[in-house]
Amino acid sequence: MAKLALLIGVSEYQEGLSTLPAAAQDIRAVEKVLNNSEMGGFDHIKVCHNPDLQEMQLEIETLFIGRQKDDLVLLYFSGHGIKDENNNLYFATRNTCKNQSGELRRATAVPARFVHDIMNDSRAKRQAIILDCCFSGAFDPSLKAKDDGSFNLKKQLGAEGRVVLASSSSTQYSYEQKEENLSVYTRYLVEGIETGKGDSDGDGRVSILDLHKYATQKVQERLPKVTPKIIVLKDTGFEIVLSQVEASKRVKQDISCTHIPKLEGIQLEKTRQKASTYAVIPSLIQSLTPFVERLVEHLNSYHLARQQDTSPVDKKDFKNSVLELLRLASDADFIFSMYSPHGESSWTLNAQSKLESSCDPTAYSDFLTSQVLAAVSTEAIFTTGHHGIYRFFLDERTGITKAFILIPIVSSDDTEFIAVCGLSQESQWLNDVFARVVSSFYVVSQDTDWNPSKVEALILDDLKRAYGFLPIGFYNRRFELFCERLAEIVIYFEPILDLRQVTIKGWEALARDPCTLNAPIDLFQAAELWGRKFTVELDVGLLRRAAKSYRQASAEAQQNRSHEITPLSVNVYPESLMRTVYFETVREITTPDDYGYTLLPADNLVLEISEKAELPKYQDGMRVRSPLKAFRDRLVRYTQELEVKFGIDDFGVGYASVARLASLNPPHVKIDRDILHQQQAEVIIRFVREIVAQSSKLYSAKIIVEGLDEQSPISLQRLKQLGVAYAQGYSIGRAAPQIYRLTEERREALRKMIV
Incomplete structure (x- = not known):
């Protein structure tokens, strides 16, 4: 060699x-x-x-x-x-x-x-x-x-x-x-x-x-x-x-590298009982904090002005305003966007900000055409591996060298880029984080129905996906926005039907956006993206709201006596179940107060564990040797101390497995709606039923199929023939803020669908 x-x-x-x-x-x-x-x-x-x-x-x-x-x-x-x-x-x-x-x-x-x-x-x-x-x-x-x-x-x-x-x-x-x-x-x-x-x-x-x-x-x-x-x-x-x-x-x-004696066996605190004297290691993205803060400030001012203006929003003027907000926040001379329809070779101006007042419009236009745009290729702009390009140009009129940045817009239907013109040569914005914030803001702002909080949240989410760890200020701000969004959510209830007796045997609490009445997907995505603190806050908040809303709905339906209250299923991430704050929230909800009032009796609460998330690897800051054993032990504490029940949600997707199912021994197993539309749906349902029947731990577990609607390829009748005892979905009853008993007419209609 x-x-x-x-x-x-x-x-x-x-x-x-x-x-x-x-x-x-x-x-x-x-x-x-x-x-x-x-x-x-x-x-x-x-x-x-x-x-x-x-x-x-x-x-x-x-x-x-x-x-x-x-x-x-x-x-x-x-x-x-x-x-x-x-x-x-x-x-x-x-x-x-x-x-x-x-x-x-x-x-x-x-x-x-x-x-x-x-x-x-x-x-x-x-x-x-x-x-x-x-x-x-x-x-x-x-x-x-x-x-x-x-x-x-x-x-x-x-x-x-x-x-x-x-x-x-x-x-x-x-x-x-x-x-x-x-x-x-x-x-x-x-x-x-x-x-x-x-x-x-x-x-x-x-x-x-x-x-x-x-x-x-x-x-x-x-x-x-x-x-x-x-x-x-x-x-x-x-x-x-x-x-x-x-x-x-x-x-x-x-x-x-010589070992220092007497450092073995040191005990560290598991949680921060008081303010830490340690500082958080700064993020390389920290320098972008002033830009993001200024952008949000200008965005809020613009939104307030728009609320006071009742005239219709012109789409082109709106796009120009979006670029003007970016110009003001970045101290650029000018910002414009260009696009090439359907990948054609010619480029067309799409939107533009105002021009900095000291610049001559005619001279600046000539400069952009003859130098800035003449010196670049589309391949350089749209090459993967970097998020934009830049170049310095000398302004012969002032003798000042300034930066010009070209940023691709990757999510646009047409080929499109943004040009940020005239940044200071010493500007701290000359990096890909700035380019990503600009493109994120531009893309999410195309919807004229946006609000500042939503735009800010989406920008921070995009940075989180791209860079992982962000400055603590960004993290805390995103948590504030998350909590504000969570406070808007309302709870709807979807009935769970007993296919044998054709009666409602329980309800599932579903989070809903009060404006669209759709599931707040953005909340769940944010919780999964940002981690434990967000996940736990989401689950604690939805559990409290579900219990209060269910009790109120029961009273309005005159089903408030203990023997009339049917079980309520509430979804929960595995991570939250390992946290003390969630355990204490369940205790608070299911324990009678000083006046003997219980918000929701323990025997009427079913916590549905999502199979889309993996089991936590840490408990109280310590890595556990066996996540499954630690999780099972935690569930035992819930059942023994609080007497609540558990179910498996979304079985058949994510991290679901037969071993995990048998080990957790849930009283009911919910088969995910996506299974219904698979070619081997009936085979999978029979397989789950056989697992339940053959396992001594799962023998009494009930199988629930969710997501039944008019497009479902399997009917209620066929589900009953396959041994499924419970079902839920649009075909049975849409989610609503109220709970109810089945009318005789509706019960008869369902019976005909089952028999």
């Missing part, structure tokens, strides 16, 4: 490309650490300084061809990275030049495709590329940018078993610091190997992944807007080891 490297540095260029003095120092510094027997330990290193086209191609081919399967081959390049008009990447040589139009003369540069093909032909299965060159963007006055362009690096250089380290993303510049000898990215690559700091896991080796993590952290400490990238296919390049850590440095690390 051999370790071979080719280090290419191009510092001198033809007219039209700036010199890069650091490139020469870069390759010498990399050579030093790779050549050291206690660090890189490479067997052969070729240094190639300022090659022409033929020399660079020949050296690259020589590096990869004729290698053995177990060889490690490294290609390092420091210099200009340039793209052509088709977004293809090229590596500049000392004789690379541009034509009179400023476009690359492709015959004078090495195409990335050439490197890709040569590497594909190599037998070596461990291949690494390190590129200290840039692919797009503008530059800070204190930094010299290496070039511009935007392309799909993974597509042009990626392959299984190959790893690519890039000093910046496909929409950013890479930099060399004027006052320093080395390029910024290369400096930290060398430092990570030379000092041993790149060995993040302390195993004495510096892998590609170790080095990437170290260099990325150090680069972003100095240049927060630059994001070095690591590209692998099928995770087969992460483990490539570039160097060892010198023995002297390993000794120091070993000493620092």
Whole structure:
């Protein structure tokens, strides 16, 4: 097994490309650490300084061809990275030049495709590329940018078993610091190997992944807007080891890892009984908080003004207003959107904000047409892997450089993008989080019936789905919006019919939006997206409301005596059942107060456990060894202390299983409505019935089929023949805020459907 490297540095260029003095120092510094027997330990290193086209191609081919399967081959390049008009990447040589139009003369540069093909032909299965060159963007006055362009690096250089380290993303510049000898990215690559700091896991080796993590952290400490990238296919390049850590440095690390005595057996509090002195680790999205807050503030003001205006809403004016709100919140000069109907090549203005008052409309329009839009391709805007592109332009009138961002609208029926024009060069909005907020706001605001709370909630939900952890302020605000939405919900009751006696044997409590009378899907989706706190709040709130509404409905129906109250089924997530607050809520509802009044007797409450959610893996902050056993033990406490019953909801979907069903031993099993529309529906129903009949634990469990309506392929008569005892759905009775007894006429009609 051999370790071979080719280090290419191009510092001198033809007219039209700036010199890069650091490139020469870069390759010498990399050579030093790779050549050291206690660090890189490479067997052969070729240094190639300022090659022409033929020399660079020949050296690259020589590096990869004729290698053995177990060889490690490294290609390092420091210099200009340039793209052509088709977004293809090229590596500049000392004789690379541009034509009179400023476009690359492709015959004078090495195409990335050439490197890709040569590497594909190599037998070596461990291949690494390190590129200290840039692919797009503008530059800070204190930094010299290496070039511009935007392309799909993974597509042009990626392959299984190959790893690519890039000093910046496909929409950013890479930099060399004027006052320093080395390029910024290369400096930290060398430092990570030379000092041993790149060995993040302390195993004495510096892998590609170790080095990437170290260099990325150090680069972003100095240049927060630059994001070095690591590209692998099928995770087969992460483990490539570039160097060892010198023995002297390993000794120091070993000493620092010495175990400190008397730290075993420490007891930590399970819950926060008082305010914690620890602060939450800040989110990288924190910088967007002012923008979101300003956007919501402008949104509320606009909504208030619209409520006071009784005139009809013009759709085009409304779209323009949406973009104006974004402009005000972002301090942009102008924002507009364009679309291409049905994927046509021509683009049409869809909506536009107002223009900042100091800008001349005619001059600005000419500038957008001749420079901003003329310098971009649709492929660059709509390429997957990033959420928008940007570029800096110098305003010759004012001498100020400003940013222009183009953001794709992915959910639009037509191909559409938004242009945010004239942001400050120092703006903190130049990131994909800003782009995602803009696109989310634009999409959800297309419905003229929206309200500010709904729009704000949907924006936060989109950020949560995209980034996972969000700033604590966003989390708390989303919880406030969630609770406000939960407070609007009303409870309707759907009857559960006994197919044998043709009587109502119980009711299921269903949450309903008071305006649409549909299920509040947004609430359930938000609870599942944001986690435990939301889920528990949802279940506690709906349980309280269901119990109060049911008691009131029973009184109005004159079924308020204890023997007249039929069981009420309330849905609950498994996670909530493990929480003390839910347990105490059930106790409060089912326990008589000082006057002997019980909101809902325990023997009339059935908690239906959703099979669409997995069983909790944690209890009181501690991971449980067996989630099923811990959950079963929790249910035993409910049944023994509170005497409530349990049912299985949605059996046949999600996390439902025979073992889980038998282990929980519920008094009734509800087959999900989706099963009815499957080809093997009857087979599944018979299968569940046989499980119940053959299991001693489930022998007395009742089977309920839900979701019966006019389109159901299985009739009530057929369900009874299959051994199903209970059913519910539109065919039996629609959910309503009242409960009732069946009239003789309705009972007779149902009997005819069953017999």
